[in-house]
Structure formats: structure tokens, C-alpha cells
Amino acid sequence: MNLTIRSFKLKQQSVIPGFGITMGLSLVYITLLVLIPVSMVFLNSSSIGSAKFWDIAFSERVLTALKISFGTSFLAATINAIFGLLIAWVLERYTFPGKKIIDGLIDLPFALPTAVAGISLTALYAQNGWIGKLFATMGVKISYTPIGITIALIFISFPFVVRTVQPVLQSIDLEVEEAAACLGATRFQTFRKIILPELMPAVITGFALAFARALGEYGSVVFISGNMPLKTEIAPLLIRTKLEQYDYAGGTAIAAIMLVISFIMLLIINVFQWWTSNRHR
Numbered sequence: 001m002n003l004t005i006r007s008f009k010l011k012q013q014s015v016i017p018g019f020g021i022t023m024g025l026s027l028v029y030i031t032l033l034v035l036i037p038v039s040m041v042f043l044n045s046s047s048i049g050s051a052k053f054w055d056i057a058f059s060e061r062v063l064t065a066l067k068i069s070f071g072t073s074f075l076a077a078t079i080n081a082i083f084g085l086l087i088a089w090v091l092e093r094y095t096f097p098g099k100k101i102i103d104g105l106i107d108l109p110f111a112l113p114t115a116v117a118g119i120s121l122t123a124l125y126a127q128n129g130w131i132g133k134l135f136a137t138m139g140v141k142i143s144y145t146p147i148g149i150t151i152a153l154i155f156i157s158f159p160f161v162v163r164t165v166q167p168v169l170q171s172i173d174l175e176v177e178e179a180a181a182c183l184g185a186t187r188f189q190t191f192r193k194i195i196l197p198e199l200m201p202a203v204i205t206g207f208a209l210a211f212a213r214a215l216g217e218y219g220s221v222v223f224i225s226g227n228m229p230l231k232t233e234i235a236p237l238l239i240r241t242k243l244e245q246y247d248y249a250g251g252t253a254i255a256a257i258m259l260v261i262s263f264i265m266l267l268i269i270n271v272f273q274w275w276t277s278n279r280h281r
Contacts, residue, residue: 038259041252041255041256041259042256042259044248044249044252045249045252045253045255045256047249048249048250048253052249052253053253056250056253056254057253057254057257060230061229061230061233061238062235062238062254062257064229064230064231064233065233065234065235065237065238065254066235066257066258066261068146068149068232068233068234068235069215069234069235069236069258070215070261070265071146072146072149072150072153072214072234073153073211073214073215073217074211075150076150076153076154076157076210076211076214077157077207077208077210077211077214078207079150079154080154080157080158080160080161080206080207080210081161081203081206081207081210083158084158084159084160084161084162084164084165084203084206084210085161085165085199085203087106087162088161088162088165088166088169089165089169091103091106091162091166092166092169092170093169106158106159106162106163107159107163109155109156109157109158109159110159113219114156114217114218114219114220115219115220115223117152117155117156117219117220118152118219118220118221118222118223118224119223121143121148121151121152121155121220121223121224122143122148122223122224125142125143125148125151125224126143127141127143129143143224143226144224144225144226144228144232145226145232146232148224148225148232149221149224149225149232149234151224152217152220152221152224152225153214153217153220153221155220156213156214156217156220157209157210157211157213157214157217158210160206160209160210160213161203161206161207161209161210162206163206164202164203164205164206164209165199165202165203165206167202168198168199168201168202169199172195172198176194177190177194177195180193180194197276197279200276201273201276201277204269204272204273204276205273207269208266208269208270208273211265211266211269212262212266215258215262216236217236218234218236218237218240221234221236221237222237225237235254235258238254239251239254239255242254
């Protein structure tokens with residue numbers, strides 16, 4: 001009996017042939033594109049010694065830049081997770097004039113050069129811009145502040161949640177919702193207990209992608225942030241500044257810190273996604 005079960009499991013695991021060669025090519029590809037470049041960051045940063053490394057890591061300028069980068073990226077990804085889910089719901093569940101045009105505009109931040117996005121947002125949200133002028137009368141400054149940075153990060157990362165949630169919404173059978181309604185469930189109960197658990201893994205994935213995209217953004221933020229040290233300077237810009245000053249070890253030290261923090265945060269997000277999926281099952 002055990003032999004039969006074991007052979008059945010082996011047969012199930014080898015339905016698609018070529019596991020060995022495809023797994024080997026995948027590992028080589030990941031090693032060349034991810035592991036080797038990342039390891040070089042840690043090797044270069046280790047050349048300055050542990051004492052110098054921790055001096056750089058805990059300097060006020062670096063800590064402020066990391067706080068701004070991670071804080072604005074997390075806030076932008078959270079906002080995109082909420083409104084990205086709303087936009088995906090509207091595009092998939094309703095039919096209205098101009099739907100195809102709006103659906104196509106979702107991908108515009110992917111195609112638009114980040115420098116163009118930064119210039120456009122700066123002109124729009126500056127104190128003499130169309131929107132910035134309105135807020136300036138209320139004493140609110142958007143450009144050259146963390147608010148402007150967050151807006152730029154929202155713009156360049158919001159398609160990730162929409163495009164991640166849309167296929168899951170398409171796969172949800174409407175008959176399940178109709179059955180819930182026939183059994184007496186309200187619309188809110190149907191959404192909370194049936195639809196939302198199905199969408200949560202996709203929303204978390206979109207959040208993680210948006211967060212990672214926003215964290216590494218440079219082109220659009222550099223125009224609207226003002227790049228003021230200890231105020232609006234982001235970590236990628238600080239790395240660029242170090243490299244322009246030929247301080248390669250200092251730049252790679254900041255990059256190594258960002259890599260470690262990013263890896264920990266993305267690991268936590270993935271664990272939470274795994275827990276959500278298993279809990280729903």
C-alpha cells in the first residue's frame with residue numbers, strides 16, 4: 001500500500017517533464033541577475049570596515065533619508081491598495097462609456113518616462129501650479145515636501161494593484177454571490193465573507209509590488225522633492241550623491257542597508273500573504 005502511494009506521488013510530481021534542466025536554468029538565471037549583483041553590494045560595503053559602516057548607517061542624514069523613503073513608499077502603497085481595489089472593481093463589475101479608455105490609461109505610468117512624470121507633477125503641484133495654487137491659499141505646500149513625494153510615488157506605482165486584482169475578480173463566479181444573496185446574506189456580508197477573502201492575496205501582492213516600485217523610484221521624485229537634506233532627501237538620491245562624490249563605499253553601504261530592510265519587509269508581507277491564503281482555504 002505504501003509503495004503504491006509513493007509511486008503515485010512520484011508520478012504526480014513529474015507530470016511535466018524536464019524539471020532538472022528547467023530548475024537548473026532558473027537557478028543560473030536568478031544567480032546572474034539577482035544574487036551576484038546583490039552580493040557585490042555587500043562586498044563593496046564591507047571594505048570600509050564595521051566601525052565606518054555603522055557610522056554611516058546611524059548618521060542623521062542617512063536615517064532621515066531612509067525614514068522618508070520607507071515612510072512615503074509604505075503610505076503610497078497603502079493608498080494604492082485601497083483605491084487600486086476600487087478601480088479594479090469598477091472596471092470589472094460595471095459597463096459604462098469610455099471603459100476601454102480608462103482601462104488603457106491605467107498602464108500609462110508604466111510607459112511614461114519617470115522624468116516626464118516628475119516634471120509634470122512638479123508643474124501641477126508647485127505653489128504656482130493649477131492644484132498647488134489652490135492648496136497654497138489654505139497654507140498647504142505640496143511640492144518640495146514629503147506630501148509631494150508621496151503623490152509622485154502613488155502615480156508611478158498604482159497600476160500594480162489594479163492589474164494584480166483584475167484577473168482574480170474575473171475568476172470569481174457570480175453564481176457564488178447570487179447563492180449567498182439567496183441564502184439571505186447582505187451585500188456587505190457577501191463582499192466581506194466571500195469576495196474579500198478571494199481578493200486579499202492579490203491585494204497584498206499588488207501592495208508589495210507597489211511598495212518595491214516606489215522604494216526604488218528616483219526619476220519622478222527628484223523633481224518634486226526639492227532634494228533638501230534632512231527634509232526631503234530620499235535614500236536613492238543620497239546614494240547617487242555619494243557616487244558623484246566618488247564615495248563608492250559609502251553609497252554601497254546605504255544600498256546594503258536598504259536591501260536588508262527591504263528584504264525583511266517584503267518577507268513579512270509574503271508571510272502575511274501566505275497566512276491569508278491558508279486561512280481562507
